[in-house]
Amino acid sequence: MLSFDFEEDRIRQEIMRLGAKRVLLQMPQGLKSHAIKIAKKVEACGAIAIISVAPCYGACDIALSESQELDADLIVHFGHAKMVKQRKIPALYIEAKTSVAVDVATLKALPLLANYKRIGLATSVQHLETLNQATQSLSDAGKDVIIGDAGQLEYAGQVIGCNYSNVKTIADRVDAYLFIGGGIFHALGIVLATSKPTIIADPYDNRAFTITNEAQQLLKQRFASIRDAKKAKTFGVLVGLKPGQNHFDSAMKVKTIAEEHGLSAFLLAGKELIPENLLDFPAFEAYVNTACPRISLDSPGKFQKPILTVNEFMVVCGEVSWQQMLKKGLFEK
Amino acid sequence: MLSFDFEEDRIRQEIMRLGAKRVLLQMPQGLKSHAIKIAKKVEACGAIAIISVAPCYGACDIALSESQELDADLIVHFGHAKMVKQRKIPALYIEAKTSVAVDVATLKALPLLANYKRIGLATSVQHLETLNQATQSLSDAGKDVIIGDAGQLEYAGQVIGCNYSNVKTIADRVDAYLFIGGGIFHALGIVLATSKPTIIADPYDNRAFTITNEAQQLLKQRFASIRDAKKAKTFGVLVGLKPGQNHFDSAMKVKTIAEEHGLSAFLLAGKELIPENLLDFPAFEAYVNTACPRISLDSPGKFQKPILTVNEFMVVCGEVSWQQMLKKGLFEK
Numbered sequence: 001m002l003s004f005d006f007e008e009d010r011i012r013q014e015i016m017r018l019g020a021k022r023v024l025l026q027m028p029q030g031l032k033s034h035a036i037k038i039a040k041k042v043e044a045c046g047a048i049a050i051i052s053v054a055p056c057y058g059a060c061d062i063a064l065s066e067s068q069e070l071d072a073d074l075i076v077h078f079g080h081a082k083m084v085k086q087r088k089i090p091a092l093y094i095e096a097k098t099s100v101a102v103d104v105a106t107l108k109a110l111p112l113l114a115n116y117k118r119i120g121l122a123t124s125v126q127h128l129e130t131l132n133q134a135t136q137s138l139s140d141a142g143k144d145v146i147i148g149d150a151g152q153l154e155y156a157g158q159v160i161g162c163n164y165s166n167v168k169t170i171a172d173r174v175d176a177y178l179f180i181g182g183g184i185f186h187a188l189g190i191v192l193a194t195s196k197p198t199i200i201a202d203p204y205d206n207r208a209f210t211i212t213n214e215a216q217q218l219l220k221q222r223f224a225s226i227r228d229a230k231k232a233k234t235f236g237v238l239v240g241l242k243p244g245q246n247h248f249d250s251a252m253k254v255k256t257i258a259e260e261h262g263l264s265a266f267l268l269a270g271k272e273l274i275p276e277n278l279l280d281f282p283a284f285e286a287y288v289n290t291a292c293p294r295i296s297l298d299s300p301g302k303f304q305k306p307i308l309t310v311n312e313f314m315v316v317c318g319e320v321s322w323q324q325m326l327k328k329g330l331f332e333k
Numbered sequence: 334m335l336s337f338d339f340e341e342d343r344i345r346q347e348i349m350r351l352g353a354k355r356v357l358l359q360m361p362q363g364l365k366s367h368a369i370k371i372a373k374k375v376e377a378c379g380a381i382a383i384i385s386v387a388p389c390y391g392a393c394d395i396a397l398s399e400s401q402e403l404d405a406d407l408i409v410h411f412g413h414a415k416m417v418k419q420r421k422i423p424a425l426y427i428e429a430k431t432s433v434a435v436d437v438a439t440l441k442a443l444p445l446l447a448n449y450k451r452i453g454l455a456t457s458v459q460h461l462e463t464l465n466q467a468t469q470s471l472s473d474a475g476k477d478v479i480i481g482d483a484g485q486l487e488y489a490g491q492v493i494g495c496n497y498s499n500v501k502t503i504a505d506r507v508d509a510y511l512f513i514g515g516g517i518f519h520a521l522g523i524v525l526a527t528s529k530p531t532i533i534a535d536p537y538d539n540r541a542f543t544i545t546n547e548a549q550q551l552l553k554q555r556f557a558s559i560r561d562a563k564k565a566k567t568f569g570v571l572v573g574l575k576p577g578q579n580h581f582d583s584a585m586k587v588k589t590i591a592e593e594h595g596l597s598a599f600l601l602a603g604k605e606l607i608p609e610n611l612l613d614f615p616a617f618e619a620y621v622n623t624a625c626p627r628i629s630l631d632s633p634g635k636f637q638k639p640i641l642t643v644n645e646f647m648v649v650c651g652e653v654s655w656q657q658m659l660k661k662g663l664f665e666k
Contacts, residue, residue, distance in 0.1 A: 054610060267382065
């Protein structure tokens with residue numbers, strides 16, 4: 001089993017400092033199996049621990065309304081760095097860093113990076129501390145390593161599901177990217193934001209691979225969704241109700257543009273914008289999603305109708321071309 | 334298609350009276366296909382309509398936090414009578430009454446009621462106006478009809494998923510119940526609350542039937558869940574976060590009783606207490622559910638672990654016997 005740093009001392013100190021009596025523990029799926037262990041530590045401090053069972057995919061999803069309904073005096077949010085600024089309830093972010101070594105995976109990435117000299121390095125919050133190690137391995141192999149910092153996220157080199165500003169800001173100065181971490185989710189985001197070759201060094205499986213095929217497949221699917229949505233007359237415009245996903249003004253803008261183009265558009269709001277929750281609205285022929293853009297991009301096949309990002313909807317309306325949209329990014333503002 | 338009374342005039346008047354600019358429309362699954370039609374009426378009044386996509390099973394689930402996050406100035410809640418008292422956001426309840434005739438179904442119920450003289454009549458909010466018609470049909474057949482009113486719900490004779498006080502209050506004075514409405518959900522609740530013979534007169538399919546077998550099957554399943562939970566050492570105590578389902582004090586009481594019996598118990602909170610959201614906590618061997626009791630009773634097979642009502646948990650702890658619990662009801666306070 002992987003070991004994560006849950007910073008239990010910091011949690012205890014924050015409970016003591018605030019005199020917290022009810023502490024809401026919120027964690028993404030992969031960390032929930034550790035919840036009881038952490039709850040015991042919280043209760044050893046004299047507070048009641050309440051474990052959130054809701055799905056949690058990012059720091060955008062900080063459990064503010066849940067905490068208010070529970071009269072919690074502290075949220076401990078695991079697995080993500082701070083994103084939403086709020087003063088309603090004290091929130092402690094435990095990034096759950098892992099100490100897994102990245103040198104083997106990085107060395108395995110070198111053959112895939114053979115044609116590229118200038119490498120942009122990026123990772124998710126869990127592996128930030130390994131960027132030095134990876135930089136060293138790449139430099140030893142004669143590469144120029146660049147780590148971007150656009151100032152929007154907590155850390156240089158960090159990417160999150162919906163924000164690739166740190167890699168975009170160095171796009172003109174690199175030939176390819178190396179992403180350190182598990183899964184293809186973040187690396188796919190890098191390709192969609194930059195259209196550059198991107199290699200994954202996976203320290204869990206100690207392997208390296210490219211995701212060019214997956215990215216091309218996804219772009220084909222997006223092209224088809226836009227083509228299908230061009231036939232639609234009635235659009236549902238999705239408003240996300242997670243604290244960092246509520247872009248009501250953007251939804252109103254989409255509604256207005258749709259109506260200017262002679263289309264019908266109505267706002268639909270929800271916390272969990274999952275396919276099941278859209279099944280009961282047969283009259284909508286397509287959706288425009290203003291919440292987390294990854295809802296549109298990562299499992300479009302699960303939705304029965306096209307579910308477009310705002311940028312993609314602009315292609316449907318003819319406001320921009322497919323090529324212009326790709327240049328901007330599928331979901332960049 | 335069934336026709337419902339959406340009281341569009343009353344909606345328009347309330348929007349005008351409040352000068353509402355953002356109106357959240359919330360409806361159960363069966364009414365969502367009417368959402369666009371209602372949204373158009375709202376927008377004709379100069380307000381923006383926002384349709385909630387979240388599942389909604391009762392007036393306990395009134396969308397308060399969602400409305401606050403959307404700065405809505407009016408909630409229009411369809412399909413249920415008022416239940417939660419709150420002053421945060423104006424809420425209009427549209428019960429969506431149907432005008433379907435119940436005389437044929439009531440006549441078909443008569444053979445099934447042959448052995449019973451005194452009949453307790455009950456229905457869901459949609460069919461309240463048909464109680465007179467059903468009373469007439471039963472009286473014509475020589476029955477004594479009683480409609481209960483315990484004062485807890487909006488209307489005499491009304492039952493909702495978690496409250497059968499109107500039928501319990503007349504249990505000593507009736508031989509059997511006749512429930513007017515579709516599906517077995519409410520009638521099953523009547524049996525679980527009263528242990529009396531209960532017949533359904535379904536005006537949609539114009540048929541009548543008993544649900545004794547379904548009730549016996551469910552009680553067997555509950556008995557087995559309690560037996561399994563007696564082996565558990567670590568319990569998850571579920572706290573519901575829908576406004577009318579948050580029984581934090583009850584959850585704390587369960588935790589305390591569990592610990593007094595040498596068991597581990599931790600609080601788990603969520604808005605949607607669905608099986609998928611409990612899969613990530615393998616260490617819990619059983620759950621005690623303090624939210625909507627029907628979560629425990631209506632699809633236990635979907636949960637991988639026993640999911641008990643609070644009353645059932647008292648049987649697990651040996652505080653009351655199975656027979657005593659049945660007499661009180663599986664979920665009555």
